[in-house]
Amino acid sequence: MKRITPEQFRQEKNNDTYSQADENNIDETVLEIIKQVKKDGNEALYRFTEQFDGIKLKQLAVTKDEFIEAKGMISDEFKSALEEAKANITAFHEVQKEYSWFTDNTEGIMLGQKVTPLEKVGVYVPGGKASYPSTVLMNVIPAKLAGVKKIVITTPPDANGKISPEVLAAAEVVGVDEVYKLGGAQAIAALAYGTSSIEKVTKIVGPGNAFVARAKKWVYGDVAIDMIAGPSEICVVADESAPADYIAADLLSQAEHDEQSTSICITTSESLATEVQRAIDQQTTTLDRKDIIEKALTQNGRIIVVKNIQEAINLVNEIAPEHLQLMIENATEKVGDIQNAGAVFLGNFSPEPLGDYFAGPNHTLPTSGTAAFSSPLGVYDFMKKSSIIRYSRDSLLDASENIITLAKAEGLSAHANSIQIRKDNHNA
Ligand SMILES: NC(=O)c1ccc[n+]([C@@H]2O[C@H](COP(=O)([O-])OP(=O)(O)OC[C@H]3O[C@@H](n4cnc5c(N)ncnc54)[C@H](O)[C@@H]3O)[C@@H](O)[C@H]2O)c1
Ligand SMILES: N[C@H](CO)Cc1c[nH]c[nH+]1
Ligand SMILES: [Zn+2]
Numbered sequence: 001m002k003r004i005t006p007e008q009f010r011q012e013k014n015n016d017t018y019s020q021a022d023e024n025n026i027d028e029t030v031l032e033i034i035k036q037v038k039k040d041g042n043e044a045l046y047r048f049t050e051q052f053d054g055i056k057l058k059q060l061a062v063t064k065d066e067f068i069e070a071k072g073m074i075s076d077e078f079k080s081a082l083e084e085a086k087a088n089i090t091a092f093h094e095v096q097k098e099y100s101w102f103t104d105n106t107e108g109i110m111l112g113q114k115v116t117p118l119e120k121v122g123v124y125v126p127g128g129k130a131s132y133p134s135t136v137l138m139n140v141i142p143a144k145l146a147g148v149k150k151i152v153i154t155t156p157p158d159a160n161g162k163i164s165p166e167v168l169a170a171a172e173v174v175g176v177d178e179v180y181k182l183g184g185a186q187a188i189a190a191l192a193y194g195t196s197s198i199e200k201v202t203k204i205v206g207p208g209n210a211f212v213a214r215a216k217k218w219v220y221g222d223v224a225i226d227m228i229a230g231p232s233e234i235c236v237v238a239d240e241s242a243p244a245d246y247i248a249a250d251l252l253s254q255a256e257h258d259e260q261s262t263s264i265c266i267t268t269s270e271s272l273a274t275e276v277q278r279a280i281d282q283q284t285t286t287l288d289r290k291d292i293i294e295k296a297l298t299q300n301g302r303i304i305v306v307k308n309i310q311e312a313i314n315l316v317n318e319i320a321p322e323h324l325q326l327m328i329e330n331a332t333e334k335v336g337d338i339q340n341a342g343a344v345f346l347g348n349f350s351p352e353p354l355g356d357y358f359a360g361p362n363h364t365l366p367t368s369g370t371a372a373f374s375s376p377l378g379v380y381d382f383m384k385k386s387s388i389i390r391y392s393r394d395s396l397l398d399a400s401e402n403i404i405t406l407a408k409a410e411g412l413s414a415h416a417n418s419i420q421i422r423k424d425n426h427n428a
Contacts, residue, residue: 001251001265001277001301006315009304023214030185030214037189042197048186053128055161060197062163062179067172070165078166082173085358086137092360093142096379108392113385117147118224120199121382122191123176124206124216125155127183129258129292131164134356138363139206139377140174146382151176152201154191156183184208185215192219205377207364210260226381227374230367231260234352235321235341237312238267238276242327242348247272248279250325250351251301252293259295264319265303266312273303313337320371323352342371393426 004012036044042060050056102112123139126132136153143151153176155163163181171179180198182190188208194200203224204216213230234254236247251263267273280301284293306312309328316324320340328334331346338344342365343355356363366374391399400423407415 003303033185034189041195060180070168073165074169088360089141108395110390112388118202120150120201121148122201122204123153126208127156133166133170136170142379143382146379152178154180154182154187157181185211188215192223227366228370232257233262233322235264236325238327240269241329244275244279255293255296256289261296262300320369322365322367340372
């Protein structure tokens with residue numbers, strides 16, 4: 001972790017020329033993948049799976065037998081944890097449901113908003129460096145609650161051409177229609193444009209690495225997407241009341257996702273900053289994914305010492321982190337000051353992995369500063385709305401002069417005529 005001042009941090013963000021060059025490469029790769037999937041369909045999918053995942057597949061869809069085999073492989077502990085997590089996630093999202101509404105018909109006017117679930121949704125479940133059954137729950141449960149009819153998953157196969165049994169068990173528990181062995185930008189292109197094996201969807205949701213996130217950005221418009229949910233990020237704001245060991249553990253928890261993950265600690269205490277660094281060095285040696293963690297922390301790990309909590313909060317609002325942990329005295333009182341963050345965890349006993357798996361709120365969250373304008377994935381992402389308008393003859397006649405005046409002001413005489421014709425001939 002690099003220790004820097006707030007000014008140095010801002011400067012680093014402004015002069016990020018290295019990451020700019022990297023982004024151009026990602027764009028080039030992703031655009032070529034999308035082009036080839038559009039042109040060659042399944043053939044391109046098999047080709048890219050061999051190239052990027054190192055596996056020659058015979059079939060993209062997971063078979064019934066593979067689901068049965070997976071069922072026999074998962075432990076009772078996993079099954080029971082999955083069910084409890086499902087119950088918490090369902091309870092949290094249930095209250096997000098929106099319903100159609102209509103005004104009453106007095107005055108001869110009825111207005112309303114009809115809520116309709118999306119028809120077909122594709123969920124990207126990451127699988128390159130880890131497998132994510134929790135992401136299956138987080139993405140499919142809100143879609144089901146919204147009433148989406150068809151939900152398919154794509155996730156990269158492992159070196160044996162298999163999908164993790166835990167991911168398949170989670171898919172079964174929440175009622176997914178199909179699972180495809182497909183990762184990266186090629187999966188996003190297949191969901192966006194369709195191939196002879198994979199049906200085009202209405203919306204693509206779910207997180208992924210930089211290639212996945214960029215591919216979603218490029219196909220947006222041809223298909224809907226939820227948000228840009230790329231490599232994971234954590235920002236911990238801590239004062240002297242926070243245990244350094246806990247802070248270190250939480251920063252490391254997100255660093256293990258990806259070399260591109262971001263872990264930032266902002267603290268008001270020089271001595272805590274030193275202690276956090278010590279704890280990170282000590283804990284890292286004991287962790288399985290040491291290599292990924294070390295790369296992530298070298299690239300995007302920062303400890304920033306600020307003068308006071310207000311300065312910390314100003315910095316947080318500039319960063320707009322995916323996850324924010326407030327490990328400070330009276331943390332709850334500061335929530336109102338947080339303008340930009342995907343999810344906010346309060347106190348010393350609400351670590352980020354609690355939200356990743358279990359508490360109930362969604363773990364698919366905006367990254368790369370997009371928390372400034374995006375929200376966590378929710379039931380609302382799977383519903384669209386149509387406006388409903390009905391006027392009686394008398395109500396229209398009452399409103400006609402105003403409408404005609406407005407239409408004429410815009411120079412749109414055909415609009416005015418659509419009203420005028422009813423005014424002149426209202427016995428029809
Ligand atoms: N924001 C969230 O809610 C959330 C949740 C879970 C995970 N994540 C993030 O998801 C990401 C998962 O990443 P991952 O890599 O483990 O899995 P992934 O499934 O996102 O990506 C793996 C795929 O990337 C493609 N790929 C890899 N290298 C490539 C290259 N050089 N060129 C083209 N394509 C390439 C391959 O096709 C591979 O199948 C992590 O960054 C993690 O932080 C985010
Ligand atoms: N922290 C990830 C979101 O950025 C979600 C996750 C799933 N499993 C573990 N973590
Ligand atoms: Zn996580």
